[in-house]
Amino acid sequence: MKPNSLKRRKFLKISSAFLASSTMAGGSLSFNQHKSLKAAQTSEEKVVPTLCELCFWRCGVNAHVRDGKVYKITGQEQHPLSNGRLCPRGTGGHGLLYDPNRLKHPLIREKVNGKEMFRKADWEEAITLVADNFMRIREEYGHGSVVTFTHGFGASFLKILCASCGMISAPSYAQCRGPREDAFKLTFGHSVGSPEALDIKNSQYLVLIGTHLGENMHNTAVQDFADAIGNGCRIVVVDPRFSTAAGKAERWLPIRPGTDMALLRAWIRILIEEELYDRPFVEENTVGLEEVREGVQDATPENTAALTGIAAEDIIAVARDLGRYKNHALIHPGRRVTWYGDDTQRERAIAILNALLGNYRRPGGLFKQNKYGVPKPKFPIAIVGERKFVSRYPFASSVPASEILQQTITSDPWPVKGWMVYGTNMIHSLGNQAQTIEALNQLEFMVAIDVLPMEITSYADVILPEHTYLERYDDLDDRSFRVPYVGLRQPVVPPLYDTKSGYEIAKMLSEKMGKFDLFPDDVETYLDGRLREVNSSLAEIKEKGVLKKPEMDFYRKPWESLKFRTPSGKIELASSKLKASGFDAVPRYTPPQENPPGYFRLLFGRAPMHTFGRTANNRFLGELMPENELWVNEITGKDMKLKPGEYVYLINQDGVKSKTPIKIRLTQRIRPDSVYMVHGFGHTHPELEQAFGRGASDADLITHLDIDPIMGATGMQNNFVTFTRKA
Template identity: 25%
Template sequence: PNFFSVESVCYRMRIRVRQMTFGRYPVEEMDSNLYILWGHNPDQSDFPLKFSLKKNLDKGAKLVVIDPKRIPIADRADMYLRIRPGTDGALALAMMNVIITENLYDKEFIEQHTFGFEKLVPHVQKYTPEWAEEITWVAAEDIRKLARLFANTKGASIFQGTCTHDQTANGTQNSRAFSVLQAITGNINVPGGWVTSPPPRLGSVGLGVEGDPVGSDQYPLFFEMWGKKSPYGVVTVVPESIPEKLKAFLVAGGNPLVSMPDSNAFRDSFRKLDLLVVHDLFMTETAKEAHYVLPACSHLEKWGVAYTYNVCHCLPFIMLRKKCIEPLYESWSEWKFFTELGKRLGLEDKFPWKSEEEMVSYELAPSGFSFDTLLNEKPEGVLYSPKSYERKEGLFRSPSGRIEIYSEAFEKVGFDPLPTFLEPERGPKRGKKEFLEKYPLILSTGSRNLYYTHSQHRNVEALRKLYPEPMVEISPSTAKRFDIENGDDVIIETNRGIVKMRAGVDERVADGVVLVPHGWAGDANANLLTDVQCREPIMGYPDMKSLMCSIRRA
């Protein structure tokens, strides 16, 4: 069997890369001396950081915003850099060039805790700020200024936007570059930097997956690391794997026909399945294509464990998600559904728990916090681990026991062991002339909205009144070029399809860039524009942030 989740296109790349580099997963602290918001907009998508950032700016912390759109918090920034979508890796490499050329790196930390720095030094010589300026739209002097500010600040953090850098042609190497920048400046395990902290210890209620999932042969670093195999399949190979390799799909609490790249390709392939079952609260676009739709409970109707997985700004937080009411009507929780399915498949011994409470108790047991403790004594949740800035020998659990600036894991499977840069496959520098004439604008999908989360909440009437329809954002210059007025109905087109939206003309958006929100269904579905064949070469993530498109009045 194959297993997929949102991590097949979201966030897992970043986790994987940091684990390969550090042997653990370091995360950004909320209280920094220098915040680099790199494609990240906490006002719309990260409220814990939003409040901490503004508090620390009032105390004198510095802020840099790197984004093709001048987001509101950039008005308080020490530097705002308007970057071309998909070129973040080039900027990061140029920063390394400056830091190394000007001897701004943390020599003691590098000597004690890193592997391969001596190979990085000649590698970055060609990545000058002038080279990066031609690619990124960021002035060479601004690159130098940023590199110096970052290297000279202890307690500095790069805050990556969720998927902003993953869903590009250079996704894996972007995360590698950010990791190396944090390492060579010594901004690891210092207050305000990236901090290693363990995830909660929880009992596993899942089973190992036998065999190799689809995509594991094409993208081995996504699947296996240092002999440890992941259960995840590479979701971008799903359409081409149906019906030969994949014949049935069970979708629990997801809407892949909207959230996965290239909705047309997914829809066409799903129609070739022998069986499609959806377990959900809502009749989603995917559910409408299913052979069977089974009603699911909401979070208010089931027990569970809520925890941060330590990806949320080094907050080692865990709490019990309390069941408030009994399941309504014919709805079942995931626990009940999969338990009953397992029994009918003759797998009773794999589902030993007699109730949800018993299963949650089993899951909590290794954490040191019991079901009763979290229910009655700590209903607000607890911090399961103290914060630590230790840098002791053996802390970094990579094969070398150090932070791997030079990654032999990458080298082993044929990829550059040092950070590199790859232009978007169908971007303005690599696209063919005829293609670029037809699609002259840079498309970036997935911009966040305060009122909705991904494809959720558009059925909430109060929220829909606040933001009733999707708007594509373009600059006044782009609007004038294509004879578009603010509020016009427009058509955005790529080589994969078209969407219809209302135009939002905004001077904060970079010229030549089209920002399309995601999560909307129907003819406003952004993934009608994306291409499942346009993939990042190392881990197979789709390019959804730096494609090419055209725009015209409807």
């Protein structure tokens, strides 16, 4: 049976009866009420180490449990990512655990008396329905006809299941840091990584280009930034908006949006022409200097000033400061770098600048990190014959989500008829919502796995509710870092509802799909087996929370010979791979799209107390920031007759209007040609009681995407908006 036989897949509300809770009074406590709980009420208290999941930094946290309830979350002193400190999101993580709007039971879409609705189901029925439909689709349409979209650490076991069953798993890298990673691979032979291999805390001169340190709140990076400030680091911020980081800078360069490449090329030109680069390092460890010299001849300070709106003397001054500090200067490569469609080449320009400074493995520069090194078990990988997803973009590390959507719509080169969506609200994250909904309408079956009823879950045939991160184990966190470590996520309280972990869901599905021996009987056995390979155990890490090795000695020695995993074995200032594939070996400037008359470029970013759209329903964090605001320059506001604090709707260049209104904030801290909002608000799912209708969603207005031709990133910042008071 094909569950979705209608021509159009409908957004369904989930009955509030399925979301109501009579079991957890803690769900109704406000942030201030939690703070006022007295120790005198304690009959039993414990502290359990685990990993945060309010963003994807995965800091080590201590959950403080009293009478079976989490009442406080603090940073693990011994964990190298938190160092005893947390951001506002991390401290409010139990707001997710006790969210009364959580998904509490499996739900199945069905049609009753001509009306579609969700009904409560047990796990056996729900898992069987998912497995049967995935196997039916694979039998009818072949391998590759079912795709998984994942975002989050808990998906690791589902990815193993996908690989064993011939289902592609599409990550979100093309919407975030993918261009950066591919650009640095092309230049240095390895990526920047996450957490980033940047020695910020020891930098003496730091340039931030659209990098919102202090607002995106990646914990260790912000701590390093604070240390750099305390150590007297000189900071330059290039941004159309006066960000939090700009408040710490000696120079704010309010660049015209889309002209960052022009500025970077000018700095490259000055470093080379005035011989301010690290000549011994460049001569010994790079190739392509003369090709770069020739390729940036047009990037004079005067030409660049006309393009960027930044004074020529400021351009020259920063370049000369970079040359002065050389090895101890750093141009930060950013994190979400999907902006204008030339993103890989812009990141290449940043990589070239850092190479010219000779800051590789020097204090304050770039370095290469190592993992702790827990061996991974070998899982079977399905043989899928000729059907392999290969991106049309030659340097894509994996197939971008936009290509999967397009193939779902067109069935070219083969049909995609089933989706599994884990922890990612694609309606709010991909841009071009119309394309996402068109793709959803082509599906025969979709399952959503989530903690909360997000917009995407309402398009599903089956909704599988997952434990929150405070109720489950996940795989070991063994990522590269300057202090090699292994972190453990473990349950700190028993599950509150009829939910399951990613491991349990993957295991149940694998058995229903005939993969009976894919996973051990329980996740504890799996984790303990991995840890035994490094002479540890699950019992040890449960108590400690983290295993560590000494901090790496990653600074290079004067006599050390460097090797890079590039075709030349050196840092490639001019990329041989790009040249061989028909792209510019040296980054070239392309003018950005102009603002239509009466429209303003839409910029968006993060706030310290929220992560994407995942935390907008968290009552603790909602008290700190209940909605977003639209930053509008005071001159623009006067011209458009806008008043501070009034609510307006936004209409973009394609005539698409925001679904919800947004509050106006008039400020001098943004260019007159641009507006800015924090991403993640404007939710339209009515069961998100805290988030529903608060603020506006930038995703509603991102109808134009500029695809990076090198690796397929979706540039989202060539959209423009104007204002209306009409609903």
